[in-house]
């Protein structure tokens with residue numbers, strides 16, 4: 001069996017999805033789970049693009065030990081310098097430099113001739129090699145590039161010291177046959193290409209990202225790039241969980257090892273979905289909530305007689321076993337801690353205690369506590385930032401009746417410690433809450449998107465609210481959960497505002513009372 005490397009770009013290309021905005025604490029949390037999942041490389045951001053990305057890349061490099069951490073850079077010296085600043089402390093410093101090679105990008109975006117593009121690519125790789133032992137070079141829009149020109153520039157960047165060559169299907173345009181043929185062409189026509197890693201990076205604009213990635217593997221790719229749940233720019237990147245499971249289930253065809261711990265897939269997928277606020281479609285391959293649900297009589301009959309009739313993947317394979325939950329309102333701290341550790345959480349004693357208090361409150365009001373409920377409680381503690389003062393909801397009350405104007409009353413602590421009470425009306429309960437909180441929160445809020453879903457099973461499932469808003473000009477997503485969706489809504493609103501406050505963090509001075 002041969003081995004291929006898995007390059008995860010959830011925190012870079014994945015975060016380029018419209019509406020996704022992760023703060024550093026959330027990125028670290030996802031990076032640690034990606035390390036547990038066993039990915040070879042974590043692309044943790046684009047250090048030159050913002051102070052927040054720089055900070056996240058630097059801190060992830062200082063946290064993650066078993067995966068290589070990389071950052072993206074344009075073919076610009078200052079981008080490379082900034083990436084080195086962020087990654088010089090990493091165990092194996094790795095940089096990912098890109099430059100477009102297709103006629104349309106060279107002529108109408110970069111305003112450069114092909115010769116100038118070759119020169120810039122070579123210069124940037126040589127410059128990066130002064131600092132980085134590992135330099136990945138990507139030919140952006142490779143699949144719409146002239147194959148001869150692509151082969152030429154690849155030869156040049158390998159001579160300049162590139163250690164990985166990536167051939168992205170940047171706009172998801174290639175068919176599996178075309179994408180595979182490009183890999184074959186390069187392996188047949190570029191002398192020395194076998195000395196570097198050859199990487200595939202597929203987008204899903206035409207729904208062919210998984211098929212294209214598998215075609216690349218069949219034609220010599222030794223590294224695969226993608227994201228968890230397939231999040232990413234436009235229609236997203238290839239979903240890494242689909243590739244890992246396809247290579248496992250069809251190993252007789254591919255004969256390839258990825259090093260991915262398949263039983264960490266479900267947990268990783270849930271964490272990414274929760275922290276990004278990006279819901280997974282129910283019929284999504286491998287991780288959708290219906291992926292293992294059999295609904296029709298003939299299928300159920302077949303499953304009862306022999307599960308192999310309709311089940312090619314088991315939930316257990318991806319760590320989705322329906323575990324019998326033993327935690328409830330009579331459970332104690334030891335059992336709670338034991339479960340948190342088994343679920344992969346590594347919380348301080350103080351945060352565990354806080355989560356335990358929340359758990360007890362929840363256990364009082366809810367018949368069955370499932371792992372999804374615990375997941376939310378523990379994740380909330382994990383990302384909580386104690387250093388920056390934020391808004392805290394004290395209480396919310398809504399009066400609604402078909403003959404009345406909906407009215408909300410809320411009390412919340414301002415970051416300066418003052419308790420503020422406000423009331424407002426709205427066209428519905430949710431709008432009344434938004435209008436009330438708008439009076440409490442200082443600054444400009446515009447709601448861009450709002451969703452509520454249920455977490456867990458049954459009629460006493462938790463309600464999760466996700467709010468995407470523009471706060472003081474920055475787009476931010478907030479989420480929270482509660483037994484009641486209106487309470488979750490109020491909390492999610494303040495969570496979004498607080499995330500923006502925590503992100504600008506130390507720059508914002510909160511006046512003392």
Ligand SMILES: CC(=O)SCCNC(=O)CCNC(=O)[C@H](O)C(C)(C)COP(=O)(O)OP(=O)(O)OC[C@H]1O[C@@H](n2cnc3c(N)ncnc32)[C@H](O)[C@@H]1OP(=O)(O)O
Nearest residue numbers: 013016046048049050074075076098099100109110140170
């Ligand atoms: C295919 C991909 O996914 S590529 C990665 C895309 N990701 C992102 O863009 C997210 C982060 N980006 C950002 O925060 C900003 O775009 C920044 C900070 C990088 C740059 O911001 P700005 O300096 O304001 O430039 P802006 O984004 O408007 O334009 C991009 C510039 O980079 C140039 N550029 C694009 N790719 C490259 C490259 N690989 N190497 C060198 N220059 C490049 C463009 O031609 C343009 O240059 P121009 O200003 O001379 O016309």
Ligand SMILES: CC(C)C(=O)C(=O)O
Nearest residue numbers: 098138140141168170
């Ligand atoms: C930066 C590059 C690798 C990219 O994301 C793409 O081309 O899709």
Ligand SMILES: [Mg+2]
Nearest residue numbers: 013168170201
């Ligand atoms: Mg991409």
